[in-house]
Amino acid sequence: MSADTRRPTMKDVAALAGVSLSTVSRVVNGDPGRPDLARRIQDAIDLLGYERDHTASTLRRTDRASASIGLLVADVGNPFFAAVARGVEEIARERGSVTMVASSDEDPARERELATALAARRVDGLVVVPTDGSPGPARVPTVFVDRPPRYADADTVLTDNFGGAVAAVTHLRAHGHRRIGFLGDRSTLHTAAERLRGYLGSLPDPSPARTDLSSGRLDPSLVRTDLEGSAAAFDAACALLRGDDPPTALFTAQNLITTGAVRALRALGLQHRVALVGFDDLPLADALDPGLTVVAQQPVTLGRAAARLLFSRIDGDRAEPRTEVVPTTLVVRGSGEIAR
Amino acid sequence: MSADTRRPTMKDVAALAGVSLSTVSRVVNGDPGRPDLARRIQDAIDLLGYERDHTASTLRRTDRASASIGLLVADVGNPFFAAVARGVEEIARERGSVTMVASSDEDPARERELATALAARRVDGLVVVPTDGSPGPARVPTVFVDRPPRYADADTVLTDNFGGAVAAVTHLRAHGHRRIGFLGDRSTLHTAAERLRGYLGSLPDPSPARTDLSSGRLDPSLVRTDLEGSAAAFDAACALLRGDDPPTALFTAQNLITTGAVRALRALGLQHRVALVGFDDLPLADALDPGLTVVAQQPVTLGRAAARLLFSRIDGDRAEPRTEVVPTTLVVRGSGEIAR
């Protein structure tokens, strides 16, 4: 109701308790001092409902730690990044830090703008999913996650995109498939490029010169990249499956692309004839018919690892920048086990 | 490399430009003053790479606005809340504010703790998804979202849970169903209670005294509440469908419960015989067989509305607390149109 009343400050507490400002500060920071004074001060605090202003405290304190970090992702609304955010926040909270999140929407200009906005709030560090036009190294400790930065060599936590793709393609080959289609994301994205590399690397002869169709070696017509979103993937999958000598299996390298391919297979009635392995898990994947076999990432783990690395830097770790790689797991549910 | 160099301050800029501190402040805040000085100051700023400390600025400024808000949800990792967060952040960014998000994990103690942590950072306001044990009204402007607070009457933005449930059940009744099973979440949750109320309200005779089975009026054995998670929903759905006189349709009132029911129907081979409408949309819902008919929420809209309401309060809107209701939409995909 009468909310216009000023927040009480340490000065108010000191006046009410009849002690000096610095004594209140000491007590608030956990050094009891004389028991009777501590008592009076605590009573005054309770009476006034005093709460310490963390920003003013940060300003003066010698370590200047704001107990807050920034998280810059492409889009918090995307479940993958949301899970990363969850992991970051979890570790931050353990450390008593709060997390400021911002979505760059893959726009480098916005990314820069948000990074400086966070830096202006004096965050202790930054966890960043970098966009294509990555900014130079920042003044504040930074750990990159999910994608490496373009120019700097810096602390980075990545999914094993290459290994995951190899596992997917190897799995399909083990079920007899030799003509395996690849549907991938924008090729400028590090993750997309790595997954394509894994796909190419699991073919028996990765030499780009040899493209012997019958042996299951690389056939460029089986590779579709730069698909943006589910609809584009649907179209590409339909075209691939309707073409001459169509693939007997698909590897879809991103979650929206996977859903597009699933729809395409159903639309053509091929969901039980053409095998499919997707990169990144999806809710309901097990409820499909057939169940969807995927290479699952561990986004929460990714976020946790990035945050831990960041806090070790904040704590003064001056070692060389390092890169951590989080493994994937192949989740077998049916769609990937359809034999040729 | 040599990162231990202190950040430049306004004082440094003033010294380099040969002007007073207050002149620098004016220029930084957009009042040019004498052109030659403004020029010298701008050069000094560029040379030093000066960036204004937003926290110190907040401390001194008379409006005390920190240009940051807090968002307290059950779990950012949950796609629904992630979408809410996205909506909130979008509006905040338009206003030049950053968003600090924190996950309460439905724990009232943690909720309180996080709320004070955010308040200590002097956020301008709070958007909160309240837990069961809601805290009293806070000292900082607060808007509740997705669920109403328990004790205060305060600004709130809600999904039309009742209306959505009515739409779902009405839809099923229109396809001839009279025995409709209800599977719901923890009944202490406002959302769960409202959806149950909607279910009950769409039966022809909502009087709890009359439970005429043959007419499709309320049969208590068709209602299962307090299901926590997908597995519990799976079990409950199986039990319901295997019982005597089983329902011919199901209304599942939460997304995890929906996935459990989908699995149960498939496990029993009933997915084409028993109708299903779920509350809250899911990725891949259209790729199921049959496609999953749902009552879709608009979480991003929810977040946007909450943030807009919050900023109007921050801007000094002193009107009575209000409640906004965001409508749902019925997305028809097949599972809800199976006739009796």
Added chain:
DNA sequence: GCGGAAACTCGAAACGTTTCGAGTTACCGT
């Protein structure tokens, strides 16, 4: 060239806190 207003700049004080050095009190052994 002059008075006066407008436009600008300056220094000091303030925001809420922590830190520092100096001052005060309490306590100990002898």
Added chain:
DNA sequence: ACGGTAACTCGAAACGTTTCGAGTTTCCGC
């Protein structure tokens, strides 16, 4: 009872910024 020291408290200064009142310069019309 005394000196010495440990434990504590106090006031003032500082963190980086904005604000305020007072001082200075600029510019205009006459």
